[in-house]
Amino acid sequence: xNKTWSGKTGGSKWQQLFxxxxxxxxxxxxxxxxxxxxVIGYIITRRNERQxxxxxxxxxxxxTGVHAAYHFWLSYINFGKAVLDRFACWAGRSMNIRIDGxxxxxxxxxxxxxxxxxxxxxxxIELTGYLVQMPKDVYALVYLGDTELVVxxxxxxxxxxxxHIIPVQRDGGHVLDMHKALSDGYILSILGDRxxxxxxxxxxxxxxxxxxxxxxTYRMAVAEQVPVLSMYVxxxxxxxxxxxxxxxxxxxxxxxxxxxQAEELLGRYVEVMEEMLDxxxxxxxxxxxxxxx
Amino acid sequence: MEQLEQExxxxxxxxxxxxxxxxxxxxxxxxxxxxxxxxxxxxxxxLIMMLDKYYGIKLTDKTIAKQVLANVRTLAEYVNExxxx
Numbered sequence: 001x002n003k004t005w006s007g008k009t010g011g012s013k014w015q016q017l018f019x020x021x022x023x024x025x026x027x028x029x030x031x032x033x034x035x036x037x038x039v040i041g042y043i044i045t046r047r048n049e050r051q052x053x054x055x056x057x058x059x060x061x062x063x064t065g066v067h068a069a070y071h072f073w074l075s076y077i078n079f080g081k082a083v084l085d086r087f088a089c090w091a092g093r094s095m096n097i098r099i100d101g102x103x104x105x106x107x108x109x110x111x112x113x114x115x116x117x118x119x120x121x122x123x124x125i126e127l128t129g130y131l132v133q134m135p136k137d138v139y140a141l142v143y144l145g146d147t148e149l150v151v152x153x154x155x156x157x158x159x160x161x162x163x164h165i166i167p168v169q170r171d172g173g174h175v176l177d178m179h180k181a182l183s184d185g186y187i188l189s190i191l192g193d194r195x196x197x198x199x200x201x202x203x204x205x206x207x208x209x210x211x212x213x214x215x216x217t218y219r220m221a222v223a224e225q226v227p228v229l230s231m232y233v234x235x236x237x238x239x240x241x242x243x244x245x246x247x248x249x250x251x252x253x254x255x256x257x258x259x260x261q262a263e264e265l266l267g268r269y270v271e272v273m274e275e276m277l278d279x280x281x282x283x284x285x286x287x288x289x290x291x292x293x
Numbered sequence: 294m295e296q297l298e299q300e301x302x303x304x305x306x307x308x309x310x311x312x313x314x315x316x317x318x319x320x321x322x323x324x325x326x327x328x329x330x331x332x333x334x335x336x337x338x339x340l341i342m343m344l345d346k347y348y349g350i351k352l353t354d355k356t357i358a359k360q361v362l363a364n365v366r367t368l369a370e371y372v373n374e375x376x377x378x
Contacts, residue, residue: 176353
């Protein structure tokens with residue numbers, strides 16, 4: 001199985017370009033039959049992903065036989081729909097959204113302050129900055145392993161919505177860029193569930209089994225002593241999304257040293273992650289061996 | 294300068310929770326990152342925040358930060374020259 005995440009969006013540059021062109025004129029729903037075929041091909045040819053999704057349903061969600069197979073299929077279909085929605089948004093289409101945790105989010109809109117948003121690959125994370133009004137410009141830490149077109153589209157869209165990219169650098173130089181963004185009063189968006197090659201891990205049980213999480217994300221958040229939120233963009237149906245806003249920390253912690261504070265923060269992050277997975281079990285999109293990295 | 298180096302070693306231990314280490318165990322010329330103290334990029338952030346808090350130094354340039362945080366001696370020299378507190 002895959003040991004780490006490759007950090008890439010699927011499809012060739014031309015396939016992605018085709019979707020962007022098509023969605024300027026056509027609703028994504030018309031692409032569903034093609035997406036089903038793509039999903040079948042994907043399941044057949046991508047053994048590692050197939051094993052990872054099957055593991056999630058049989059070992060972590062304890063489904064068996066036909067039930068497991070049904071949920072397994074729905075995971076891929078939901079992933080396909082999420083990808084199509086992502087390209088539809090990049091092509092300029094709008095979605096109907098509802099915010100769960102609106103009062104909390106409004107408090108940050110009224111009183112903007114530096115804050116960290118830790119996201120996950122559950123739901124349509126890529127659409128966060130696109131669908132939600134942000135109190136300040138957002139600097140997102142992004143792994144630039146994607147195709148040139150995805151990065152280009154992301155940057156184009158990001159810039160229109162006050163979003164900026166901080167690329168992950170091998171020498172850790174991005175940490176200073178992130179610190180500068182927060183020092184200047186902006187919002188920092190980072191992922192809390194992706195362990196890149198060579199990064200240190202913190203272990204925490206997720207769905208009943210110990211899983212590795214990127215230590216740097218939580219240590220960074222604790223060191224900065226700013227409020228930390230988690231946001232989830234969950235698909236409800238055709239062109240409909242609910243955005244969940246949850247506070248992980250107000251910038252203070254009960255533990256006294258940074259290591260324990262990072263564990264406290266990760267514990268809260270996993271709690272919210274499990275809440276989302278209980279509500280939307282088919283929108284777990286970490287299609288690689290998450291628990292065995 | 295030696296006094297400042299000792300002070301910085303104590304600050305490093307405090308900032309990074311290196312409870313198992315003493316000031317005497319940190320060599321002023323040993324690299325802070327990699328094979329020396331084995332610190333990582335998040336540790337460098339904690340040190341940069343420590344410099345701001347105790348010495349009023351805002352280190353934002355990555356190249357300068359790399360040079361300054363090479364070892365305790367380079368750190369002390371920079372603090373001595375640029376401190377506002």
